Amino acid sequence: MDIPALSMAMSQSNIMNSVGIAMLDKSLELNQGIDDQLVAAIDTSMELSVNPHIGSNFDVSV
Secondary structure, three states, X not given: XXXXXXXXXXXXXXXXXXXXXXXXXXXXXXXXXXXXHHHHHHHHHHHHHHOOOOOOOOOOOO
């Protein structure tokens, strides 16, 4: 049994797991930001659907 090679393989596996977890964390943070923006957009569109006459037309006199 080659103990140094086994140790290196386990260390490399540990590092790859850590990198994968860090990338997943960043992905989740990015998705949370996108979700917040989507909810804000839905809230805005719901306001327009409830009150379609507010803000959709304006009068101009010259």
